[in-house]
Amino acid sequence: MEALLTMGKTLPKSASPHEIGAIICDVFNCKLDEISKVEALKKGMTNDSFIFSVGSERYVFRVPGRGTDALINRKQEHDVYAAIKELAISDEILYFNEKSGHKISRYYEDSQSLESENVLKAMSLLRKFHSKAIKVSHQFDIWERIEYYLTLCQNNSTPQFPGFEVVYQRIIKVNDFLSQSKKDYILCHVDAVIDNFLVTSGGNLKLLDWEYAGMADYRIDIAMHAIYSGYSQSGIEELASLYYGFKPTEEDMIIIYAYVALSGFLWSLWTCYKEGQGDDFGDYGSEQFEYADRYSSLVIQHVVRETNEER
Template sequence: MKTINANKQVNQRKLAYLLHMSLGKINKLVSILKEKSYLTVKGNVSFKAKEYISNCYPRKATILAAGYGLRMVPINTEEPKGLLEVKNEPLIERIIKQLHEVGITDISIVVGFMKEHYEYLIDQYDVKLIVNTHYNTRNNIYSLYLAKDRLENGYIIPCDIWFKNNPFSTIEDPSWYLFSDKLTSKSNWIVSKSHKVKHTKEQQLGNRMIGIAYLNKVDADKLVQRMSSLIKAKKYDLFWEDALAEKNTFLINGRIIPNSEHAEINSYEELLELDSNSSNLENEAIQIIEDTFNIDKSDINNIHTLKKGMTNRSFIFTVKDKRYIMRIPGAGTDKLINRQEEYDVYEQIRDEPYTERVLYLNPKNGYKLSEFLEGTRNSQADDWQDVIKCMNLLRKFHQQKHSVNHKFDIWKQIEFYETLRNAPSAYKDFLITKDNVLKLKPFIENNISNWTLCHIDANADNFLINKQGKTFLIDWEYAGMQDPDLDIAMFAIYAGYNREQFDRLIDIYYQNDCDEVTRYKIYAYAAVGGLLWSNWCEYKQSLELDFGAYSIAQYRYAKEYSKLVLNYLEKKNA
């Protein structure tokens, strides 16, 4: 009906060409439209058809642009992916202009990550911004749910799509979801010849999902009802398309376009392939890689994000079939870590066989490029064979007596993190707990017998073990001169050990030869470390970075182990 309305002189051969159908099928459809009075006897559009069409005008659009776009590393450290430039035009501006071409000006954009970067669109295109404050913990089903009151007779559009030709129209009906004709193992949905969307069978490839949809009122109401049920059940990790699924079928039909008609930009390499001249490809991390290896950006392959760390964002990439890691410092890191001191530590241990080989480290901003340790895995704190390997390496490192010109002053760091958060603690008894921890300082300082370079961040994730059982210790950004017993305590509190596990760890490191005072000093370090990282977590939370149960666990170590050691000292001195 849309095609007929657009071609007022109905020529059946022309319709067959436009719709990619046989002339016989077009003739049959025209006959049906005449029978239903949508076409007159002469083949003109009838009043009934015009009335039907008047209810099928798209009136609004919602663009989803709240997420991190983690696969866009390293670009996403500088610009949200909706504003990436392709052929001298930001992606989201191209989408807005294409919507304007079909008369849609009622446009809302759901924003979150780097939301301020989208603010200029309000003045330039008269759009509205809907802010998703939970963008870092909830998937895009929550973003769309925030726009639930404006979905009927409207488009849903991801911000990272580029279309060669305008995919939108002045007339739409029925509802549809857009798929590519490209088949992929990453999709569980296949579009039939009748446009029904069905779940793929075992080992069957599915049509690539593009993410754009049009919803009429009936289907919009159904989608909102389904999303509301899922949000009520706190199914925040879902994609909004999951609300379209009903057993083995989709709530709405599928529409297919040629894969060559669009590009979904989910990675640096996809942007490079689409537009090698994009200004967003000029990135500091990429430039470091180019300069270090004396290569062009096109020689950098297989870029993907590593697990997001607590302090940094890192990505892995390949150059000449060898893998490397680039570390990009996270939000607020410049206040937490002295990069010159980190540089000094790596210079001190650079020839040691048990750590990563660093190819580039900037002592000013913390960008670090290192070789990927192939065939390794993170140690497991609940696997005691792994723990033995970790403690053997930690003991060996401590015995080497490496030295640098700075120390990790844990007492100053506690006060420093507390100052950074610039607000009272969320814990009601924080001042009592802090006072108890500070009372441990004389006991600790009176019983330090060794002083050497320590890792400080000696948690199980920073110990890597290869297939031959060789152990490595990486990520030395907090390292400094300290009592080696602090490293033991740090391993325990990161692992979440109970008292029995803690004692087992101490016995492994000390090879069953730890005296009582030293054992309680290590307990005291657990309390001090717990307060330190609790303050650290509260500061990070002020930057909208939440570490969940880890934060509370660290505070519990501060509270419980300070009481444990104070009771011990009281009995000992009685």
């Protein structure tokens, strides 16, 4: 228990070491003194996690971060894990509380994060997942999320970025463009960044952290991966080529750029809200806003050019 109490000092105030200990004991039918080797795993952008052992096995306990209850629907996350269980591409879930967001999953010994130079493997797994066309009952509506995060930021008096209103007006137009494009909605991960791909000791590739997942246009996953990794325009084009296995059409690229713009805007708002809760993500919010600025302009220029050519 002492190890849990020590760990509790680094976790959100909502996380009680006594409550965590009780959950572990209940799940594994063990006593507190059987919980050992408690150590921090990572402090994520949305959650905090730690590793612990019961007997000879090791597990990961996820604790939602500050303000997460306003961002994540844990019932929907649970539904996603149920929908993808048979694919065996996610972490193995042993306990999930839809109310608190607490989650226990199996820890993969000697696993490694996927290196950025192996992005082809990530895109191959993503494409294979998309090909299953899995359905769930909820959507990830990026425009609804933008409006919601904007409200959260305004309610918490969190800062905005220089030129915010100009970019916001362009983002509205980009969303109008997307609403008129042809889309097939399937289950998407929405946060398929390089850090969420894990290579197990057996060489299997896993995709972790499905809390934002929902029904959406699959191209949003390509865009999300690109902006987290800081890709340039040529890098985004190369990423899309790796995903498709060939050079994508101009139509696909423009839609991907549109999602880059909206996603960058979304995560800049997300950062504003989280930093208003006391977190610090450095330049991440500004970098995401730059994507919104640059690619909203690029998409609108394309739309104007296409409109003029049709006249």
